[in-house]
Amino acid sequence: MIKNSIVSTGSMCLKSALLAAAVLTVPFGANAQQLDLSVLETKTEERRTIRRLTATADQMRLEGEFSELRLALYAPRDEALLYRKLQVDYLTAVSAAPEYSNLSVTINGQFVGDIELTSGEQASLRSFDLPPGLIVEGFNEVRFVARHKHRVDCTIPATYELWTVLNPANTGLVFDPGADTAPKLVSGLEVLRAIPNDVTGSTNFRLVQPANMSMSNLDRSLAVAQAVAVFGKYQNPNIEIRTEPGTNAGMDIIVGTRAELSKAGYAVGRTRSGIQGLVLMRSPETGRLSLLIAADSRPALDHSIAQFQEALSKLPITGTQRGIKVFTTKFGYEITPGTAVSLAELGVSSQRFDGRLMQRDFSIRLPEDYFVGDYGKATLSLDIEALANLSNANRLQVFANGAALASAELTREGITSRSPVNIPLGGFSPGFNELRIEVSSLTSEDEVCDVSSLNGVDRLAFETSTSTIEFDSLARMRVTPSVSPGNLLPQSTADNRPTYIQVPSNDRNSLEAAAQLAVAASAINQIVQPVSLVMGAGDVGSQPGLIVAPVNRLSGLAKQAYTDTLQDTRRSASRGHVANFVGLETLDANEPGLWADLRRYANSAWRNMGFKLGSEFQTQKSFKLEKNDVLISQRTTDLTPQESWVAFFGAPVKQDVWTVVTGLTGDDVKSGVDTLLREGRLAWLGGDTSLYKTSDNTVLSDRFSEANYFASLANPSELRNSRLVVAGVISHNMLDFVVFMVLFGVVLAFSYYVALRKSGR
């Protein structure tokens, strides 16, 4: 073994600063997103600590008349028995009628408590005692169900005014961590599934980069953060790059050679981990974790990090059955084409509904190379029985990633699996997809609107065990450019080489935003993608990879991607009058006249056939960047016609890809990316360009360049796949598909005619 110049302390380990940092208390009462929590400061009388639930305020927002939220909470072995109290900090909309609105909480299927939702301007804090043994080591399911009724209004729009939001800062398990507050060495890596969230519900990763530490160590710290994010499914990372460890809830990652760490004041002696040079410590009070990986040299460090990643991938998921299910399906239920899956299996519970608009959310996961341009359909068969005398105006609507994709009339009897709803596959994204079903259930009594008399009368019975969703064959073809989360971090054209992340030097905001996106994308895609950070002294964007910079620091193709958005005429999807004619344009629902009716009918017919009516709807919208907005755009090198065919038939073609993330300033880039992740909008990105508007939390997507098609798993020459792939390529623009089919029919008819003539008939 080589002797190292570093003096090993032989003592337990770690820098005093790290130790000191790890024992500070979580600051109760800190402000959280959109909530005034100042009132809470007086409510925490005793000294205790909290393990927050792993979600942001947006993800803990219970909307509508009935809303359900399931979260997976990991209890480490040494804390599981200490968790005896659940604290809930909530704020309810003023429009909610308190006598008819409540929030119930269950843990691992066992009822824990019920809260009458008294609305007001101040948040309320409630806590519930937990019976011993309810929380077990590993993952536990925490389920919230909110029921709201409007005080005065019985219309559908009024149901959108009903909400209860849980404050991530003060919602969680409260316990006494004991008198000993010194950080403890942890031997098992499982605890990395229990990184405590910060007050906003994000997971704070602090990449500790002491002064004069090599930039290549930052790449390594980022690789470790990615591995941990994949392991714990932390999709809301808040990345900080600092010279010293942090103090509050979160995690420090310290990576370097022994010489570097020694120089910075760290020393690694005894470790309890099976991986040489790896030390994991945890503060009992804040729960903050500190992971330190040291080795004699950088290649040795790489070896240790690879061992660490491998060790994480081998650890089983433990906990209660319900807890494990919530965790495993956190980024969507893995869809198998051709197999119907019940909504109960997707985590949607059956219910009898007594309100006016039933909203149910669930998520699915499609293959990363699923072909977005496919013209196929998913079939949603719902078993919803009408229990009351419903009026004629009720509808079912299906949304995917925030966009309305399908709708159907609700009969007086409800909806049965005999009349399934077709959802165009083109509306889904590769990878993670969020779906919402909305069913209105108005009755003639709503016109009178006597709120008190309406309570308790069930209108719908939704049976989720017999309601199913089924995807037919999925064409497997990667489309570039595409900003869907699976493609956000472009892979290097060279296998096993890192993706370059280019950021301007002296712009920490862009650097942290880039790191944040890399870690979030890893978590959602469940893959660690090696990256290499490159700081550009001037403008950035000359090389392929992920480029994160304000607009005035972009160059090359990255700059072009931004300037494209300044010219609406660049949009390839625009179809003008013809689109209008065939019913592709957005129509005002109230536009009168026969012509509008015909176009509405055509619009509905196209949708029902399974066609996605995509970006054409947004032609009048602007991609103009405003403060805090963030533009995510992807561009690629053009393939030659020959390369296109090679790619189409499944052979590898290497293509450079630029993903650009930009905003007006570095501050805007950082705050825009923060909000995008915190609000869970990453899965909503689509096309080759998406603009995230922070002001109204919406995503505007479009396509500015011609797409390239790469066949992947499926062999396009197989009949089943060729039908999907060829039709998909054509139907990527529906008008093209129509023209193609017409021409095809004409050519076929002409050929037949010529053949008949030649045969003398």
Add this chain to the structure above:
Amino acid sequence: MLKTVISALLAIVLASSSAVSDPVFGHGAREKDALSLWLRSAWRDYKSRFVTDAGAVIDDANKGISHSESQGYGMVLAVAADDLDAFQLIRDYSFETLQVRNDSLFAWKVEHTDQGPNITDINNATDGDLLIAWALLEAYKRWDNPDNLASARKILQDVATLLVHETSLGPVLLPGAMGFVEDEGKTLTVNPSYWVFPALESIAQFDRSANWAEIAVVGEEILDLSQRAPTYLPPDWVDISGFKLVPSDKFPPEFGYNAIRIPLYLAFSSNAFREKKAADFSTLHGFSNPGGPAVTQVVTGAIQSTMSEIGFRSIVALSRCIDTSEPFPTSLLQFGSDSYYSSTLQIFTVLALAERNPKCLSPEW
């Protein structure tokens, strides 16, 4: 279709014009007064000690022989020093004396006898061929003589045909046309320091006879795989069999005079990731030794000897500077006492500093 043709033609025109306008090797050094002066002085001294009137570049520590590698280094340095006469002299000698095989490659070894130059091994050395081709391309960029471009392409065509071997890792560079493939192509012996990264990057812009960019990436991968516990130093020679890569049993399993060039080539690369790998070398065993890096048995860590000449110590200092911004010691700029190999690497190191890391040099430079 017309649009595609026009785009393709435009791309070719743009690619060729941008290639010619790329900075020529040594540009960074020549545009700074003090460095330019040092380079001219060092090159003058180098020529006087190692370049014969006929154009042979002498390896004085190796029985005074010349080889394709020394000829290639000499040609590259002549371009860097903007010395057309010297470049032509060395080039012409290389072509007349060493290009004696049935292909466009160069015999690797020539002894100088009273009867004149005597080729003692007709086999080629791939790094020598690549260095010569690179020098010709740089000369073409500098002096715009199309003959140099044509000659480079002929050499590269034969390198692609005879020396690029497909493996499970991807295309690798055989060290020579003969003697490095066994078991019907299943086992290869390669030298990681033959991947001259700046040369491959420059070549990739001009030549399509092989996928030079991919070859460079495979070289990085071979380097990664060859760096193992306990020393993590890459051996001079490795054997590849399938996905298995081990120090070659045909050579001592040492990190030595071959592999010491690897961090230099990585540092000279215009690829940021390779530059980081060059920096990573500074953390390796022996790179903090003030006496110079050590020839080290990679499996046991045993030190065999110290590479104490300035050229080798310069590479270590370069690696340390990239890593931690530690200034390059001015004592390593003294020139004139070392052997051919160390002197060559010393000038290359200073050029790498000037081109890629001028911050490492003191402000007056």
